Amino acid sequence: MTVQRGKKLSISIQEHMAIDVCPGPIRPIRQISAYFPRLSPTSPGPVTSPLALSPSFAASGIGRANLLSPLLPHGRPGGGGSLSLPSSVDTSVEMNSSDSDDCTALGTLEFELRYEQSTSELHCTMLRAKGLKPMDFNGLADPYVKLHLLPGACKANKLKTRTIRNSLNPVWNETLTYVGITEEDMHRKTLRLTVCDEDKLTHNELIGESRVPLKRVKPNQTKHFHTCLEHPPPLPSPTAMGEALRGISCYLRKWENEQLHSLEERGRLLLSLQFLPPLGLEYEDAEGGGGEGGGEGSRSGGLCVGVKRCAHLAAMDVNGFSDPYVKIYLKPDIEKKSKHKTMVMKKTLNPEFNEEFFYKIPLSELASKTLEVTVWDYDLGRSNDFIGGVCLGCHSQGDALRHWMGCLKNQGRRVEQWHILTNELPQTLSHD
Numbered sequence: 001m002t003v004q005r006g007k008k009l010s011i012s013i014q015e016h017m018a019i020d021v022c023p024g025p026i027r028p029i030r031q032i033s034a035y036f037p038r039l040s041p042t043s044p045g046p047v048t049s050p051l052a053l054s055p056s057f058a059a060s061g062i063g064r065a066n067l068l069s070p071l072l073p074h075g076r077p078g079g080g081g082s083l084s085l086p087s088s089v090d091t092s093v094e095m096n097s098s099d100s101d102d103c104t105a106l107g108t109l110e111f112e113l114r115y116e117q118s119t120s121e122l123h124c125t126m127l128r129a130k131g132l133k134p135m136d137f138n139g140l141a142d143p144y145v146k147l148h149l150l151p152g153a154c155k156a157n158k159l160k161t162r163t164i165r166n167s168l169n170p171v172w173n174e175t176l177t178y179v180g181i182t183e184e185d186m187h188r189k190t191l192r193l194t195v196c197d198e199d200k201l202t203h204n205e206l207i208g209e210s211r212v213p214l215k216r217v218k219p220n221q222t223k224h225f226h227t228c229l230e231h232p233p234p235l236p237s238p239t240a241m242g243e244a245l246r247g248i249s250c251y252l253r254k255w256e257n258e259q260l261h262s263l264e265e266r267g268r269l270l271l272s273l274q275f276l277p278p279l280g281l282e283y284e285d286a287e288g289g290g291g292e293g294g295g296e297g298s299r300s301g302g303l304c305v306g307v308k309r310c311a312h313l314a315a316m317d318v319n320g321f322s323d324p325y326v327k328i329y330l331k332p333d334i335e336k337k338s339k340h341k342t343m344v345m346k347k348t349l350n351p352e353f354n355e356e357f358f359y360k361i362p363l364s365e366l367a368s369k370t371l372e373v374t375v376w377d378y379d380l381g382r383s384n385d386f387i388g389g390v391c392l393g394c395h396s397q398g399d400a401l402r403h404w405m406g407c408l409k410n411q412g413r414r415v416e417q418w419h420i421l422t423n424e425l426p427q428t429l430s431h432d
Contacts, residue, residue, distance in 0.1 A: 106208035106229040107132035117219040122178040135197035152265040180268030180418035266388030267313035272306035273407035316377035323378040388421025
């Protein structure tokens, strides 16, 4: 009996195999999906073996309608996944808990931003970083944070914290301040925060970065950020991507080119303008026939230009600084007498001048004039380097036009405003 049962079992197995592999009439076969677990895009972990059998799952009959199929985008039925691309414009990822720093291999950065509207200052407080990627042989790093405003010249607006030695969880508690930040800057600029490892013998290495659009910061309110550090946004090649992703690739390429080839910012300049109207005889008698403020210039009327200070100027010398001074012209200048120049401030990118210059001119003529303000780096024995400039007049645009018109409409009132210095040399400066 034992031998017969074994023989019968052997024949049964051969018959079963013949059904699957031997040619002949097609007989019903159980759905192959019964042997596979259902693929879900929300599964907590990767599927280690797509051929793993699940008898209990097969017995339930679930998944018979979902056979194996190619991946489709957007997570449609049968897709088993979705496609996603990291954003190159805003790579900051806010985190809801301190446990979220396990989601990145580069680490996290915690900081605060506050924009003071009255003083045009942006305060960036670097608090701490956690779980940074080891960069040195000892398994640690020497991290520091660099700040840049994009778009803009990196050298002109770079700020940097101190370096914390041998730490993957550095604490800075350091506030870096940008001055001369306008409301327009808060709407269109992005703050780039890069965490780097300092190496004395070799080049410093980038650990990771985060980018925050300044429009997310409301005036006079402190906003707290806890972000994951990411790699710099790549510039993918359209030939290596599908048709569905080529549009995104072209957008990224265009966005990067705009930042590289846009008008380079060279710093900020704080100017004050005040038109002093001519003083009448009654006012002079009330002041005692002149006295302080009753000089010839004040009685005749004219424009008072105050050069207050500059901030975040581009470094033009090999020592990482500049020797800046400011020149101003009121053009057209037929008699070549409108040139004024400030003192030279040595080895600084944030000079304070606090100098004023007066142009004797009636208001009717001032409306047709253009004030050209240029900042230069003084070099002994060779030509001075042009840092940046700005033109103010009725044909200007943006902040320059608003500042000029505010001066003309508010006679006797001092109007101050920050201006962006660009690398564009004023056209009328070539013949000076």
